[in-house]
Amino acid sequence: MTKAELRKLYTEKRATMSEAEYFHLNHLLCEYFFAFVDLSFVRVLHSFVPIEKFREPNTWLIIDRIRREFPHIRLSLPRVQPQTGQLENIFFEGMHQLQTNAWGILEPKQGVPTEPEKIDMVLVPLLAFDVYGNRVGYGKGFYDRFLPLCKPSCQRVGLSLFAEPVAIDDTNAFDQPLTQIVTPAGVTVF
Ligand SMILES: Nc1nc2c(c(=O)[nH]1)N(C=O)[C@@H](CNc1ccc(C(=O)N[C@@H](CCC(=O)O)C(=O)O)cc1)CN2
Numbered sequence: 543m544t545k546a547e548l549r550k551l552y553t554e555k556r557a558t559m560s561e562a563e564y565f566h567l568n569h570l571l572c573e574y575f576f577a578f579v580d581l582s583f584v585r586v587l588h589s590f591v592p593i594e595k596f597r598e599p600n601t602w603l604i605i606d607r608i609r610r611e612f613p614h615i616r617l618s619l620p621r622v623q624p625q626t627g628q629l630e631n632i633f634f635e636g637m638h639q640l641q642t643n644a645w646g647i648l649e650p651k652q653g654v655p656t657e658p659e660k661i662d663m664v665l666v667p668l669l670a671f672d673v674y675g676n677r678v679g680y681g682k683g684f685y686d687r688f689l690p691l692c693k694p695s696c697q698r699v700g701l702s703l704f705a706e707p708v709a710i711d712d713t714n715a716f717d718q719p720l721t722q723i724v725t726p727a728g729v730t731v732f
C-alpha cells in the first residue's frame with residue numbers, strides 16, 4: 543500500500559481502539575521497552591510527547607520511569623517549527639515547561655536547547671512500519687529532517703501499538719529508517 547493509504551488505514555484502526563485496549567497495549571509496550579531496549583549507553587534520550595486522543599503510544603509511561611529509575615539520563619522533547627519544517631529540541635525540566643501547540647501537542651515553551659549530536663536515542667512516532675524499518679508518519683517530514691542531524695550511533699526506536707509490519711510501496715530517498723521497533727508483542731532490531 544502507499545503511505546497515504548496506510549496513513550488512512552492506521553488512523554482508522556487507532557480511532558476504533560477501545561480505551562481498555564489502549565491502556566493494555568501501552569503497558570505491554572512499556573514492559574518490552576524496559577525489558578529489551580539497551581539503555582546502558584544512553585545519556586540523552588529524545589522522546590515525542592503523545593497525542594493521546596490520536597491513540598499514540600503513551601510515552602509518559604516511559605518518560606516517568608526514566609525519571610524515577612534512570613536519573614542520569616537527560617530527556618529532550620521536540621518543538622515544531624512550522625515555518626521551516628524543523629524540530630527544535632529542548633531538555634525536559636518538568637510539566638511547568640510545557641504548553642499545547644496549534645496541533646494539540648504539548649511542547650516546551652522555553653528551556654535549554656539540545657544539540658542533536660548529543661542525543662543517544664530517539665523515540666520515534668509512527669503510524670506504520672515495514673520489515674526494513676521504514677516508517678509512515680503524518681507526512682510532514684519532521685523526523686526525516688531531524689534524524690540525519692543526530693550522530694550515526696544514535697538509536698532510532700520506533701514505538702507502535704500495532705505489532706505487524708506492513709508493505710510500503712512508496713518509500714523515498716528522504717526516509718530515515720529505524721534501528722529498532724518496540725510493540726506490544728516485543729522488540730525487533732533492524
Ligand atoms: N506526539 C507527536 N509529536 C510530534 C510528532 C508526532 O507524530 N507525534 N511529529 C511527527 O512528525 C512532529 C509534529 N508533527 C506534525 C504533523 C502534522 C502537522 C500538521 O501540520 N497538521 C495539520 C495540517 C496543517 C497543514 O497542512 O499545514 C493537520 O493535520 O490538520 C503538524 C505537526 C513533532 N511532534
Ligand SMILES: Nc1ncnc2c1ncn2[C@@H]1O[C@H](COP(=O)(O)OP(=O)(O)OP(=O)(O)O)[C@@H](O)[C@H]1O
Binds near residue numbers: 545
Ligand atoms: N530532508 C528533507 N528535505 C526536504 N524535504 C523533506 C526532507 N525529508 C522529508 N521531506 C519531505 O517531507 C515529506 C515527508 O513525506 P513522507 O510521506 O515521506 O512522510 P512520512 O514518511 O510520513 O514521515 P514523517 O513522519 O517524517 O512526516 C515529503 O514531502 C518529503 O519530500
